[in-house]
Amino acid sequence: MLRLLKLELQKLLLNRTSKMLIGISFILPFFVILLSALKINVFGLFTLNLGELGIFNFPVIWHLNTFFASYFKLFFAIVVVSMIGNEYSNKTLKQNLIDGLSKREFISSKCYTILFFSLLSTLLIGVISLGIGWYYSSAINLSHVLEGSTFLIAYFIKLVGFFSLCLCLAVLAKRSAFALAFLGIILIAEWILYGILSWNFEAETVAKIHNLFPLQSMYNLIEQPFQRIAMLKFSRQKIDLTYDYMVHFHEIAIVVLWTVVSIYVAYRLLKKRDL
Amino acid sequence: MEAPILTINNLTKKFGPITAVNNLSFTINKGEIYGILGPNGSGKSTTLGMVLNVVNTTSGHFKWFNGTLNTHDALRKVGAIIERPNFYPYMTAVENLKLVCTIKHVHASKIEEKLDIVGLLDRKNSTFRNYSLGMKQRLAIASALLNDPEILILDEPTNGLDPQGIHHIREIIKRIAKQGTTILLASHLLDEVEKICTHVVILRKGIKLYSGRVDEMISSHGFFELKSNTHDLLMQELKAHPAFGKLKVHNGLITAFLNTPLAADVFNKQLFEKHIILTHLVQRKESLEEQFLQLTDTK
CATH class of the missing domain: 3.30.70 (Alpha-Beta Plaits)
Structure with a gap:
């Protein structure tokens, strides 16, 4: 396993473009989070201090950070897609197989890399959130940290699921640009399908089906935190809203299922193909 | 009788309606130098692709080392270059070979030795994209030799090279052959096969026309x-x-x-x-x- 991970890391880290993209996808979100956590004096007019809104307090910070950081996954998605696309365009996939790498090992090495970077990203976001939360929160208790862990798990699953889907599309399309286009097509297709469904069925049924779609199911893992922040702000007033922001087991199960399907399809495609 | 390194039985490959390789059988024994001859599109590369596990077979089978190893393990004892040298363009020669070492479970200390054999030691830290075609091809040979293979498979190794490059590659092949490595050379260049090989398999449109010793093939008295x-x-x-x-x-x-x-x-x-x-x-x-x-x- 370490051998396969080492193999893929060498391919990625010696490539200037992917090294840059990996850097961006890791450093940028933390930079943004850190910057927003600082008190910023805007031209001496007023002091922007997002911390005062209470969004950096436990437990909201877990929700907020994982939600925003997951948008930066798009950068690493480009890396995932190009690490397959490049193997095809350089014909190194063929050479790797001739040198004695099996097709299963080839896919495994890509999957280990996805797991490795997802884990790394999760750990970093965990440490940063813990640090900022510590600084802003007056009191810390175990339940706050526990809630954090569920958001971190959701974040990790979300990344792995999304990258696995990218991997599958890249193997299917063989070229990076086409694979990213496929991703866009899936996004649009999900919305069109959603539209058609809501035309014909009740809203509740439609929502249930919609939650099964690959990209929607990944989005569902971490709901948008704005409503929660708003509720936090106006917690004195009674807001009668059904807003379920927690991470649910069935949501994780759906994404894990998509992950397994993506990797399996990628493997079958590669297995059947003549190079 | 020497142990067979590769046995091919009734191997067939169809690409849609086209039969690229048709019911091909032959055996490769240790220590010999085999040539696969055939015009372009006669199924040479497809045959090599199948035994190297990059092309799926339609029917028939092949076994490496008399069936003692499965194909995946057997390929670790094989060195092969196919048509064009394929490496990561952004890596240097040494970095590319390190990657191959990881794939083949070989220690990286072999790299310098093999680069020396093909005469690339002084350019070992240049990136692959800056190499000439001849140098790329030599790097491919170095890469194929990394695991000290029992059999070296070369598919059109001199294709597209200038006369010096061709000469250089042939000298390297001859030197490797002298050390007792079994070689399988696919080519449409006849003098190449004639100069290097002891045995020859001739293909045309995926069908075997002849297989046997080179000198027996030339059966006339001149x-x-x-x-x-x-x-x-x-x-x-x-x-x-x-x-x-x-x-x-x-x-x-x-x-x-x-x-x-x-x-x-x-x-x-x-x-x-x-x-x-x-x-x-x-x-x-x-x-x-x-x-x-x-x-x-x-x-």
């Missing part, structure tokens, strides 16, 4: 090319001579094909005793090229 100032007398003599069969005349040059072996000096003496003085005498065997064209054209 021919004489003759010229004389007394042309008619010579022709008479040749027609009467029991050793000769077919005669061809072109621009006064007589080509006389032998039915039985006949040494040039004996023949010259016979003619001289009959007062026929030759101005031109050459004894030749048909080249592999002529044999190959006969085999692949007539059917």
Whole structure:
């Protein structure tokens, strides 16, 4: 396993473009989070201090950070897609197989890399959130940290699921640009399908089906935190809203299922193909 | 009898309606140098692709090392280059070879030794994209040699190279062959195969036309090319001579094909005793090229 991970890391880290993209996808979100956590004096007019809104307090910070950081996954998605696309365009996939790498090992090495970077990203976001939360929160208790862990798990699953889907599309399309286009097509297709469904069925049924779609199911893992922040702000007033922001087991199960399907399809495609 | 390294049985590959390789069988034994000959598109690369596990077979099977290893493990004892050298363009020679070492479970200490064999030691830290085609091909050979393979598979190793490059690659191949490594060389360059190989398999449209030793393939006794100032007398003599069969005349040059072996000096003496003085005498065997064209054209 370490051998396969080492193999893929060498391919990625010696490539200037992917090294840059990996850097961006890791450093940028933390930079943004850190910057927003600082008190910023805007031209001496007023002091922007997002911390005062209470969004950096436990437990909201877990929700907020994982939600925003997951948008930066798009950068690493480009890396995932190009690490397959490049193997095809350089014909190194063929050479790797001739040198004695099996097709299963080839896919495994890509999957280990996805797991490795997802884990790394999760750990970093965990440490940063813990640090900022510590600084802003007056009191810390175990339940706050526990809630954090569920958001971190959701974040990790979300990344792995999304990258696995990218991997599958890249193997299917063989070229990076086409694979990213496929991703866009899936996004649009999900919305069109959603539209058609809501035309014909009740809203509740439609929502249930919609939650099964690959990209929607990944989005569902971490709901948008704005409503929660708003509720936090106006917690004195009674807001009668059904807003379920927690991470649910069935949501994780759906994404894990998509992950397994993506990797399996990628493997079958590669297995059947003549190079 | 040496142990077979690769046994191919009734191997067939179809790409849609096209049959690229048709019911092919042959065996490769240790220590020999095999050539796979065939015109472009005759199924050479497809055959190699199948035994190297990058092309799926339609039917038939093959086994490495007499079936003692599965294909995945067997490929670790094989070195192969296919058509074009494929490496990561942004990595240096050493970095590319390190990657191959990781794939093949080989220690990285082999890299310098193999780069030295192909004469790339002084350019080892240049990136692959800055190499000339000849250098790329040599790097591919170094890469194939990393695991000290029992068999080296080369698919058109001199394709697209300049004369120096071709010469360089051939010298390297000969040196490797001398060390006792089994070699399988696919090519459409006949003199290449003739110069290097001991055995040959000839393919045409995926069908095996011949397989066996190179010297047995050239089965005829050769021919004489003759010229004389007394042309008619010579022709008479040749027609009467029991050793000769077919005669061809072109621009006064007589080509006389032998039915039985006949040494040039004996023949010259016979003619001289009959007062026929030759101005031109050459004894030749048909080249592999002529044999190959006969085999692949007539059917």
